[in-house]
Amino acid sequence: MKYLIVGLGNIGSEYAMTRHNIGFMILDAFAKASNITFTPERYGDIARLRVKNAQLILLKPSTYMNLSGNAVRYWRDHEKIDNDHLLVLVDDLALPFGAIRLKANGSDAGHNGLKNIAAMLGTQAYPRLRFGIGNDFQRGQQVEYVLGAFTLDQRQKLPVRIDVAIEAIKAFCLSGLDFAMCNFNNK
Numbered sequence: 001m002k003y004l005i006v007g008l009g010n011i012g013s014e015y016a017m018t019r020h021n022i023g024f025m026i027l028d029a030f031a032k033a034s035n036i037t038f039t040p041e042r043y044g045d046i047a048r049l050r051v052k053n054a055q056l057i058l059l060k061p062s063t064y065m066n067l068s069g070n071a072v073r074y075w076r077d078h079e080k081i082d083n084d085h086l087l088v089l090v091d092d093l094a095l096p097f098g099a100i101r102l103k104a105n106g107s108d109a110g111h112n113g114l115k116n117i118a119a120m121l122g123t124q125a126y127p128r129l130r131f132g133i134g135n136d137f138q139r140g141q142q143v144e145y146v147l148g149a150f151t152l153d154q155r156q157k158l159p160v161r162i163d164v165a166i167e168a169i170k171a172f173c174l175s176g177l178d179f180a181m182c183n184f185n186n187k
Contacts, residue, residue, distance in 0.1 A: 002055045003173045004081045005030075006072055007089045008113045010065050017155075019133040020065060020146045023089035026131065027058045029162045030169065043071035054173040057081075066112040069120025076121070083126040087172055089165070090114060091146065095132025097154055098161035100168055102129050102181045127177055131165055 007023030015021050031038060031047045038045035044061040057079055061071035076086055084104075090111060095101055105125040108114035118124045134154075137145035150158060168184035 001053060001085065001173070002057065002079060002081055003085045003087065004057050004059060004072075004075055004079060005087050005089070005169055005173075006059045006061065006068070006075075008065055008068055008091070009060060011062055015147065017149050018147050019091055019150060022091045022131045022133065024060050025158075026089050026162050026165045026169075027060055029159070030166045031058060033166065043074050046075075051170055052174055056169075056173060066116055068113045069116040069118070072117050073120040083121065083123065084177070086126045087169065088114070088117060088126065088128040089169075090128055090130055091133045092130035093133060093135045093142070093146070095130060095134075097132055097134040098157060098164075099132035099186060100129060100161075100165055100184050101132075102127065102168060102172065102177060102185055104177055127172065129165060129168060129172075131161070 005027065007027035009015065009021035009024030034049045036047045036049050038047045038060060043063060044059050047058040049056050057075065059071060059075050061068045063070055072088070090113060092101065094109065104127055106128070107124060108118055114128070164184065164187065168180050171180040171183060
């Protein structure tokens with residue numbers, strides 16, 4: 001079974017440790033823990049690994065967040081992967097820091113990366129893992145917050161929460177979305 005795991009983020013060192021790049025951070029940690037590296041390919045950086053009987057293709061799009069759909073559509077079609085074997089990792093302002101919520105589908109909730117993916121795939125019916133970044137910002141400061149760095153306290157807690165996200169990805173691939181949702185949502 002083959003899966004496409006897409007971490008959303010923005011390219012460039014100025015975005016590397018920002019809240020909006022949590023998708024990239026999760027995939028970087030997953031690759032490091034698996035002793036694999038990313039290589040630049042069409043529309044993004046790709047890493048491949050096996051987890052038991054599942055073949056995982058990790059994708060960090062090289063497009064900016066708002067154009068992620070080009071990379072997702074290309075790699076989904078190139079690898080002949082059904083939408084139910086696609087998992088998009090994304091930051092979520094509506095969830096408290098570190099909370100994880102897996103969903104089978106849903107709206108973009110104002111997230112431009114998800115909006116572009118839905119437009120390029122022609123559907124919102126694809127699984128996603130939302131990683132909570134909290135919403136501790138003043139009115140009108142949402143963009144600065146999302147593109148800002150995690151607080152010191154959050155940075156200290158981040159490795160544990162990223163490990164939970166990695167385990168949720170493995171559960172999604174090995175046991176299915178329902179199992180992953182039951183065992184990782186709100187944990």
